[in-house]
Amino acid sequence: MMCIGIALPWLLKSVIGMYGFALLAGLGYGIYSSVDQALNVDVLPDKENAGKDLGILNIANTIGQILGPIVTSAIVVATGSYFMAFPISIVLIAVGYVFIMLIKNAK
Template identity: 60%
Template sequence: MGTGFAIGAALFAVTGIVTVLIWPRERSSAASVASVESSDATAKLDVKQLLRSFIPPTKNCRDFYLALMGRLLLILGWNMISGYQLYILQKYCGLSVKDSAATISTMSVISMVVLIVTSMVSGPLSDRLQRRKVIVAIGSVIIAIGVAIPCFMPNALGMMLFAGIGGAGYGIYIAVDQALNVDVLPSQEEAGKDLGILNLANTVGQVLAPVVVGAIVLATGSYAALFPIAVVAVLLGAVFIILIRRVK
């Protein structure tokens, strides 16, 4: 595992440097600095304005919060299964530790391939059709189908089908969801802050997943109930996306 972490750290470092080297250089800020220094209005730090910048949007924000809830529920449902594959394979499917590790390796390859393919196709397709929420909702439904399969196939094949079908839906979702989020921003002047709030759905969903999974397993003594609950979460996320009005 140490080798894997070392390679990951090296890749992050290299890609960070490469990004700085190839990214278009910004316009010189010398004139802007001089303007700021000569302006009394901006010379002092406005604490109230700073604190106000952390307040979530309160106007023209219906679609914004629908997108937020849609992403939160989908990330929650997805991570309830993808984050616990090893335990599911051992405790639910009855595989040994060795067979579980081999199955996860196969699932990872399947997910990677289908995710790359579907994300490369669905992004340009969304731009050409000028459709966002429909494609995001379709991706969510495909994820739900993938998650539901192990309910009826509690074995390695069922989990591999989850990786393939669910991974395809997730590829469709991630390719278009961010564009959808940009389209529902209440204010272009506060786009950075609002996108940050939307991105919190990723973190919160990943944090909530262990809490929900732990509660379900403790209450039922099994991993079987994870699948229908995850399906419901993902489909509810799709409903929130469909209710968005501003975006087609």
């Protein structure tokens, strides 16, 4: 859902494409966030250290949020527009999806 949402402004270069992006990518991210948090708690190696492990996970998420604008600005500077930021985002989300699907079971 997020990939389709991100593809919309890339394919439909209009306000409608941006509204579709906001709707589908936002909805997809909301669904992902709720399921991801539940999965994070299920795969913790030690329930006694859950707070520490979730703190480390939060640092990892924050690093991704810090790097996102840096990578996007590098793409914009290199290409002169936001055009390539959309397909690169789609590829990165698909790679993340593959890694999540590799989680076979929770301990």
